[in-house]
Amino acid sequence: MSVLAVSNLSKRYRRGGKPFAAVDDVSFEIGLAETLALAGPSGSGKSTIARLVLRLIEPDAGRIEFEGADFLSLSGGALRARRARLQMVFQDPLAAFNPRATVARVLDDPLRIHGIASRAERPRRIAALLERVGLDAGLAGRAIHEISGGQRQRVAIARAIATRPSLIVLDEAVSALDVSVRGQILELLLDLQRQERIAYLFISHDLGVIRAVAHRVVILDAGRIVESGDARTVIASPQSAIGKALVAATPKLVRTSQDAA
Amino acid sequence: MTALLSIHDLTVRYRRDGIEVAALKGVSLDIEAGERLAIIGESGSGKSTLALAVAGLLAGSAEIGGTIGWSASQFQTPRSVTPPSVLPDISPARGEIAPSSPALQIAKVEEWEPALMLPISPLAGEMSGRTEGGAKDRQRLSLTNASIGGRDIGFVFQDPASSLDPVMPIGKQIAEVVRTHVGFAWPEAYAKAKTLLERVRLPDPESALRAYPHQLSGGQKQRVAIAAAIAAGPKLLIADEATSALDTIVQAEIVALIRRLVAEDGMTLLFISHDIALAATLAERIVVLRHGELVESGETRQIIAAPRHAYTRALLDAHLSLDAEPLLDRQGASA
Numbered sequence: 071m072s073v074l075a076v077s078n079l080s081k082r083y084r085r086g087g088k089p090f091a092a093v094d095d096v097s098f099e100i101g102l103a104e105t106l107a108l109a110g111p112s113g114s115g116k117s118t119i120a121r122l123v124l125r126l127i128e129p130d131a132g133r134i135e136f137e138g139a140d141f142l143s144l145s146g147g148a149l150r151a152r153r154a155r156l157q158m159v160f161q162d163p164l165a166a167f168n169p170r171a172t173v174a175r176v177l178d179d180p181l182r183i184h185g186i187a188s189r190a191e192r193p194r195r196i197a198a199l200l201e202r203v204g205l206d207a208g209l210a211g212r213a214i215h216e217i218s219g220g221q222r223q224r225v226a227i228a229r230a231i232a233t234r235p236s237l238i239v240l241d242e243a244v245s246a247l248d249v250s251v252r253g254q255i256l257e258l259l260l261d262l263q264r265q266e267r268i269a270y271l272f273i274s275h276d277l278g279v280i281r282a283v284a285h286r287v288v289i290l291d292a293g294r295i296v297e298s299g300d301a302r303t304v305i306a307s308p309q310s311a312i313g314k315a316l317v318a319a320t321p322k323l324v325r326t327s328q329d330a331a
Numbered sequence: 332m333t334a335l336l337s338i339h340d341l342t343v344r345y346r347r348d349g350i351e352v353a354a355l356k357g358v359s360l361d362i363e364a365g366e367r368l369a370i371i372g373e374s375g376s377g378k379s380t381l382a383l384a385v386a387g388l389l390a391g392s393a394e395i396g397g398t399i400g401w402s403a404s405q406f407q408t409p410r411s412v413t414p415p416s417v418l419p420d421i422s423p424a425r426g427e428i429a430p431s432s433p434a435l436q437i438a439k440v441e442e443w444e445p446a447l448m449l450p451i452s453p454l455a456g457e458m459s460g461r462t463e464g465g466a467k468d469r470q471r472l473s474l475t476n477a478s479i480g481g482r483d484i485g486f487v488f489q490d491p492a493s494s495l496d497p498v499m500p501i502g503k504q505i506a507e508v509v510r511t512h513v514g515f516a517w518p519e520a521y522a523k524a525k526t527l528l529e530r531v532r533l534p535d536p537e538s539a540l541r542a543y544p545h546q547l548s549g550g551q552k553q554r555v556a557i558a559a560a561i562a563a564g565p566k567l568l569i570a571d572e573a574t575s576a577l578d579t580i581v582q583a584e585i586v587a588l589i590r591r592l593v594a595e596d597g598m599t600l601l602f603i604s605h606d607i608a609l610a611a612t613l614a615e616r617i618v619v620l621r622h623g624e625l626v627e628s629g630e631t632r633q634i635i636a637a638p639r640h641a642y643t644r645a646l647l648d649a650h651l652s653l654d655a656e657p658l659l660d661r662q663g664a665s666a
Contacts, residue, residue: 278651319583
């Protein structure tokens with residue numbers, strides 16, 4: 071069963087007075103607890119698709135089915151209720167949060183807004199969420215700007231899972247992290263996926279990261295899908311011109327003697 | 332090879348939120364003339380501070396200890412142009428870099444209280460690639476009285492959108508550098524700017540001269556920033572996370588461009604990056620920094636194939652290559 075089914079999605083903008091298709095007739099599905107990656111160069115439509123799926127912007131054409139329901143027809147309370155099941159984590163958590171808010175406040179919001187826990191119960195739920203993402207519960211009182219980038223991204227993930235979503239959109243969620251922190255965040259995401267059966271729409275320009283965590287990949291160029299399939303297969307032998315260019319442009323690390331050891 | 336510059340026991344401290352932060356702690360390093368050297372490190376490693384210190388661009392409030400010695404013979408004879416000299420792609424009208432004597436001595440700060448020395452704040456964040464420092468009130472001494480002018484160093488920053496003037500046509504921005512540092516009149520400076528735009532392979536250089544930065548893509552803007560950085564024929568090109576904001580394909584193009592320009596002009600390259608795999612494709616030698624200290628340095632081949640330090644090995648292990656075992660499998664196996 072698919073969690074998300076996108077069909078014939080299109081979004082056009084005007085650039086310099088001329089219309090251009092940011093997303094052009096795009097269709098894909100994401101299954102339960104599956105990770106689908108969107109790859110492509112800047113301007114290929116990756117982030118526009120993320121915004122369309124989240125309904126931060128409305129498409130010109132196409133259909134989005136989320137958990138079996140027509141997501142685009144929802145509005146008001148029905149949309150808000152369904153949105154609890156669809157969460158997001160962006161590249162820069164500092165930009166995504168009010169920097170003056172405390173960690174507790176950031177996690178309290180979704181629990182309160184979606185009526186998940188009573189006021190009395192929330193501090194305990196917040197502590198549990200922090201522990202779930204590998205943070206000390208004592209961090210709750212700290213301001214967002216006081217904690218490190220890696221900790222902030224963990225808080226963003228804690229906020230995303232607070233409402234027990236079936237799908238999280240991750241838009242370049244690990245791109246700005248140091249490599250040592252990046253590995254830990256990817257492990258955390260995989261662990262959550264396994265435990266909570268969460269599906270990910272994983273947007274990245276980095277094929278190394280995609281290959282490490284995604285089941286399937288869709289390669290985009292100028293708003294269109296040019297190639298898709300099993301992540302490892304596509305990356306091992308890309309068929310499209312842009313797929314080949316992406317693989318060729320990825321820095322290779324040849325660690326000869328280290329590998330032999 | 333002869334050393335272009337010799338960094339000895341360089342220490343830089345900033346004040347952040349009232350707390351003294353040591354960004355660099357006693358780093359010693361020679362940069363050979365004509366080499367391509369990469370400085371690798373994660374956030375808080377001090378790599379950008381090192382780049383800024385070499386260029387004389389540290390904030391005026393930074394406390395600097397140690398020396399940066401320049402080999403006088405490697406540089407063009409100082410010319411008297413007014414205003415003195417500015418780095419190509421930063422706000423003009425600030426010439427804190429003036430030519431004169433060879434190896435300079437950065438002012439020794441008084442003996443530091445060891446108890447006050449803190450490591451890079453753990454709160455500083457683990458985000459890579461941020462360069463700090465505004466355009467005002469820079470490093471006081473640095474290159475003052477050295478036989479090196481701003482025209483001897485080209486600096487390419489991470490974000491070309493903020494290093495280019497948004498309301499000035501790009502041709503004028505490059506021509507201005509040529510005028511200031513080479514002393515050309517405007518028509519010749521514009522002709523040179525056009526040649527530079529051709530050299531960085533900007534499509535249609537003639538009309539690009541009149542374009543504004545916002546009309547260009549991120550990769551094109553970085554090409555313009557590089558054109559401005561090399562406009563005065565610098566000996567040393569510093570690229571500080573110059574490709575980090577670009578997508579993989581454009582990144583590879585810019586790296587290829589830097590490689591070609593460095594070879595054609597015989598420049599020395601200081602390539603600052605958080606990405607050890609990327610650096611290895613470009614540099615002959617790699618220096619690894621961590622928490623303001625030099626962890627390891629050596630030939631690229633040796634650093635990649637036989638790193639001596641555990642931290643370097645950890646950085647290499649964290650690299651997600653296209654032939655590694657996916658995390659997905661490792662997780663599945665342990666589940």
